[in-house]
Amino acid sequence: MHIHPLEKRWIYLVLAVVGIFLAAIFYTALARNIHPPSHIEPIDSASLHLSAEFAEDKLGVWTQPDGTIRVTLVAARYGFYPREIRLPAGTPVTFRIASADVLHGVHIPMTNMGTMVVPGYVSEITTTFPKPGEYPMLCNEYCGLGHDHMWSKVTVVAKESWPEASAAQPIGR
Amino acid sequence: MLTIEIRKLALSHFAVAFGAFGLAALMGFYQVLARSDLIPALQSPGVYFASVSTHGVLMAYVLTTFFIMGFGYVTAVSSLKTPLWNPRWAWIGFWTSAVGTGLAALPLLLGRASVLYTFYPPVQAHALFYIGAALLVVGSWFWAVIMIVMHGQWKKAHPGEPVPLPMFATTANAILWLWTSAGVASEVVFQLIPWSMGLKDTVDPGLARTLFAWTLHPIVYFWLIPAYIALYSFVPKAAGGKLFSDELGRVAFVMLLVLSLPIGFHHLYMDPQQGAGFKLSHGTLTFLVAVPTLLTAFTITASVELAGRINGGTGLFGWIGALPWRNSMVLAGILAAAMLVLGGFGGLVNASYAMNAMVHNTAWVAGHFHLIFGGTTVILYMATTYYLWPRLTGKPLCSSTLPLIQLWSWFWGFVILTTAWHILGLLGQPRRISTVTYHSPLTFAWDPYILTMVVGGTVLMVSAGLFVYILAKSYRQPETGPIQADEIEYAEPLEPVTRVHPLLNGFSVWNIALAVLMLANFGYPIAQFFLIKTFGSVAWGY
Numbered sequence: 109m110h111i112h113p114l115e116k117r118w119i120y121l122v123l124a125v126v127g128i129f130l131a132a133i134f135y136t137a138l139a140r141n142i143h144p145p146s147h148i149e150p151i152d153s154a155s156l157h158l159s160a161e162f163a164e165d166k167l168g169v170w171t172q173p174d175g176t177i178r179v180t181l182v183a184a185r186y187g188f189y190p191r192e193i194r195l196p197a198g199t200p201v202t203f204r205i206a207s208a209d210v211l212h213g214v215h216i217p218m219t220n221m222g223t224m225v226v227p228g229y230v231s232e233i234t235t236t237f238p239k240p241g242e243y244p245m246l247c248n249e250y251c252g253l254g255h256d257h258m259w260s261k262v263t264v265v266a267k268e269s270w271p272e273a274s275a276a277q278p279i280g281r
Numbered sequence: 282m283l284t285i286e287i288r289k290l291a292l293s294h295f296a297v298a299f300g301a302f303g304l305a306a307l308m309g310f311y312q313v314l315a316r317s318d319l320i321p322a323l324q325s326p327g328v329y330f331a332s333v334s335t336h337g338v339l340m341a342y343v344l345t346t347f348f349i350m351g352f353g354y355v356t357a358v359s360s361l362k363t364p365l366w367n368p369r370w371a372w373i374g375f376w377t378s379a380v381g382t383g384l385a386a387l388p389l390l391l392g393r394a395s396v397l398y399t400f401y402p403p404v405q406a407h408a409l410f411y412i413g414a415a416l417l418v419v420g421s422w423f424w425a426v427i428m429i430v431m432h433g434q435w436k437k438a439h440p441g442e443p444v445p446l447p448m449f450a451t452t453a454n455a456i457l458w459l460w461t462s463a464g465v466a467s468e469v470v471f472q473l474i475p476w477s478m479g480l481k482d483t484v485d486p487g488l489a490r491t492l493f494a495w496t497l498h499p500i501v502y503f504w505l506i507p508a509y510i511a512l513y514s515f516v517p518k519a520a521g522g523k524l525f526s527d528e529l530g531r532v533a534f535v536m537l538l539v540l541s542l543p544i545g546f547h548h549l550y551m552d553p554q555q556g557a558g559f560k561l562s563h564g565t566l567t568f569l570v571a572v573p574t575l576l577t578a579f580t581i582t583a584s585v586e587l588a589g590r591i592n593g594g595t596g597l598f599g600w601i602g603a604l605p606w607r608n609s610m611v612l613a614g615i616l617a618a619a620m621l622v623l624g625g626f627g628g629l630v631n632a633s634y635a636m637n638a639m640v641h642n643t644a645w646v647a648g649h650f651h652l653i654f655g656g657t658t659v660i661l662y663m664a665t666t667y668y669l670w671p672r673l674t675g676k677p678l679c680s681s682t683l684p685l686i687q688l689w690s691w692f693w694g695f696v697i698l699t700t701a702w703h704i705l706g707l708l709g710q711p712r713r714i715s716t717v718t719y720h721s722p723l724t725f726a727w728d729p730y731i732l733t734m735v736v737g738g739t740v741l742m743v744s745a746g747l748f749v750y751i752l753a754k755s756y757r758q759p760e761t762g763p764i765q766a767d768e769i770e771y772a773e774p775l776e777p778v779t780r781v782h783p784l785l786n787g788f789s790v791w792n793i794a795l796a797v798l799m800l801a802n803f804g805y806p807i808a809q810f811f812l813i814k815t816f817g818s819v820a821w822g823y
């Protein structure tokens with residue numbers, strides 16, 4: 109096969125550049141453990157109201173024994189329930205979200221919080237909010253004619269003003 | 282010279298393609314206007330989502346499939362210099378796809394299929410929509426088979442000779458399309474049609490998304506390969522030069538075929554139903570598929586540079602000015618390359634395993650694919666059509682300046698539209714909304730960009746109208762006698778190729794490689810839905 113010397117150099121350059129990109133991705137994935145939300149956990153979306161975790165009175169913000177925070181949400185047309193939550197800054201927060209109806213997606217602009225919410229599967233994502241403030245939590249996948257209206261509010265407060273709470277009670281809602 | 286039969290076949294395909302395109306462009310304009318809230322009377326989610334669903338289907342499935350089929354027939358007969366194999370099949374394919382398009386259009390326009398062009402269940406459309414979409418695909422399979430058979434027959438009749446590059450690429454695309462469409466076809470046939478007709482109560486949205494992701498990435502290469510054929514085969518010649526390397530062109534098309542298929546999970550990075558390992562594997566291959574595009578960038582730039590120097594250009598950049606910018610093919614090639622560079626950077630962000638989270642399902646994504654698909658790909662469809670039109674209709678174009686104005690405005694329209702769209706995405710605006718209703722201060726930052734999009738959309742609508750106008754006007758001219766050149770001419774390689782390695786002349790080994798890669802990357806991810814207990818979803822309206 110005939111390859112011009114200049115083109116040969118270009119090919120090496122291209123391979124080197126791709127190699128650098130891949131090295132960066134593998135480094136963050138394997139050494140820093142940064143992964144997109146992958147979590148294969150089936151759930152029956154038709155009977156969330158009967159589930160131990162996603163029944164209506166179980167939704168909201170919970171403090172775990174180890175001090176981290178867990179948020180249990182249901183995505184349903186058209187909102188993320190509970191519609192308003194409060195969270196502390198600078199603390200790892202794990203969201204667990206299930207859809208009660210169709211496909212949704214969620215992200216909180218300017219943060220790392222985002223995942224698809226697929227009916228039949230629990231979505232789980234852990235993140236830390238660096239800064240206090242009022243954040244909208246938006247649905248980002250078309251879910252019906254009311255998709256534009258599907259959003260909820262997240263208020264992130266400074267760590268110092270975050271109340272200590274017992275693990276038995278949902279807090280921050 | 283093309284026979285009357287081929288001309289009629291190609292023109293029929295192009296008529297459907299560009300009719301759909303004109304209608305969809307009007308809808309695109311309505312959409313940017315509706316989202317801006319400039320005219321409150323336009324606010325209606327029902328109309329808006331019927332419109333985006335139709336716009337998406339017409340642009341992504343109808344314009345592309347019909348253009349690719351029509352262009353493929355022309356490429357096959359003109360580059361191989363043989364008659365079309367089985368014209369009857371070609372017409373059956375055309376009518377199957379056309380009827381499918383019509384069947385799908387009914388519920389779309391009536392608002393009974395407002396499920397967007399990705400039709401993710403469990404939101405359910407009218408059964409006719411899925412049946413129509415399936416027929417559109419089935420019709421295109423006739424085309425794919427004809428391309429593969431013609432490639433094989435020519436090789437048999439010319440042992441040891443290299444298949445002409447444009448036909449090699451077209452065959453690669455036909456094979457790519459058969460592999461690609463298998464994913465969505467299984468979703469539609471085994472899941473959606475039975476479910477929408479009431480034969481099945483539930484579908485598994487996780488499996489449906491996995492099958493759709495099988496198709497969703499390589500389909501963009503199905504759309505792109507004809508544009509690359511124009512870059513390899515028409516642009517160097519139009520610029521007054523030769524193709525720098527025929528063999529590396531073949532390498533690029535083979536890599537596009539093999540590497541674009543096992544990577545669809547970059548559309549599922551944010552999904553819960555697939556594991557991190559498979560996502561990382563697809564993500565790695567996604568970066569490798571940048572290689573053939575970068576090879577193409579080199580080959581085409583080198584070809585065009587040689588042409589510029591032949592035309593008297595000197596110095597490091599002087600050759601650029603010496604190119605025939607007033608040739609519509611050359612102009613489109615340059616503008617397409619500019620948009621490809623911009624869009625390529627965005628693509629690296631989307632493809633990144635971790636960074637994707639920042640832009641996933643935001644307005645950034647719609648900005649990205651309008652730039653690279655609506656921009657890069659379609660501008661080359663347009664230039665190719667300007668080149669073919671006189672050879673198909675037997676009449677010259679009605680003007681030599683109007684096409685240039687049209688191509689420039691298509692470029693600037695997309696630069697304006699998609700720059701604003703990308704910024705909106707970084708500012709957190711979700712895609713697929715019909716208007717902004719969130720009561721959050723964040724949305725104030727969006728306003729200027731939403732207005733900028735209206736400007737871009739206006740330019741584009743005018744440009745799209747001009748394109749359709751030029752074709753219609755030229756077609757309706759009175760007969761003007763034969764035009765000067767009616768052969769279709771492909772760029773010659775700088776180094777004549779008399780023989781190439783069999784691996785670069787056929788696809789059997791590549792099909793096996795592809796089967797192995799697909800099994801490794803999709804085997805378990807699909808099988809898992811049958812191995813673990815999952816729960817289906819009932820149908821939901823919208």
Ligand code: HEM
Pocket residue numbers: 305306307309310312313333336337338340341344397398399644647651654655656659712713714737738741742745
């Ligand atoms: C006349 C110029 C165009 C304008 C003003 C326009 C505008 C739009 C708008 C506003 C959307 C909604 C996007 C969203 O909400 O996320 C959209 C969707 C879409 N456009 Fe265009 N568009 C144009 C041309 C094109 C072209 C040339 C193509 C491809 C050939 C294209 C393909 C698509 C597709 C596939 C969708 C569906 C996206 C989805 O469902 O999320 N558009 N367009």
Ligand SMILES: [Cu+2]
Pocket residue numbers: 185186211212213247248249250251255258
């Ligand atoms: Cu939603």
Ligand SMILES: [Cu+2]
Pocket residue numbers: 497498499501545547548
């Ligand atoms: Cu893709």
